[in-house]
Amino acid sequence: MDSHTTARPPLLIFDGDCAFCTSSVGWLGRILPAMPAAAPYQWTDLAAFALTTADARSRVWLVDGGRQYGGAAAVAALLRHQPSPGWRMLGWLGTVPPWSWAAGIGYRLVARFRHRLPGGTPACRMRPAE
Numbered sequence: 001m002d003s004h005t006t007a008r009p010p011l012l013i014f015d016g017d018c019a020f021c022t023s024s025v026g027w028l029g030r031i032l033p034a035m036p037a038a039a040p041y042q043w044t045d046l047a048a049f050a051l052t053t054a055d056a057r058s059r060v061w062l063v064d065g066g067r068q069y070g071g072a073a074a075v076a077a078l079l080r081h082q083p084s085p086g087w088r089m090l091g092w093l094g095t096v097p098p099w100s101w102a103a104g105i106g107y108r109l110v111a112r113f114r115h116r117l118p119g120g121t122p123a124c125r126m127r128p129a130e
Helices: 019-031 053-058 072-080 085-093 099-112
Strands: 011-014 037-040 061-064 067-070
Touching: 011 019, 019 037, 061 072, 067 072, 072 085, 072 099, 085 099
Parallel strands: 011 037
Antiparallel strands: 011 061, 061 067
């Protein structure tokens, strides 16, 4: 692996134009003891993380030590890095079928309907791919 890539601290990249996403990141920051830095993709040099705007619009990303996790896999990776065994167990379950399938479906449903969820606004609606 590239040494300058692995030296970066973990970063959670999310849609900063979405009130639901911004609220969710804030909530995670309050409940998780080992929350990484978080940044809206609109303020992030995506190319430095080998991500495109379309990638960032489509799902949340956790970039950690040169590895990229998107969507439900990002949430699972975030949980696996917690000090609490309970959170870590949930994170590992999120990587193993059939739990990973359920996590993926759940993530896609939340992403699709985030504008209708608590804290969501019409601006949170997923934009079509360009």
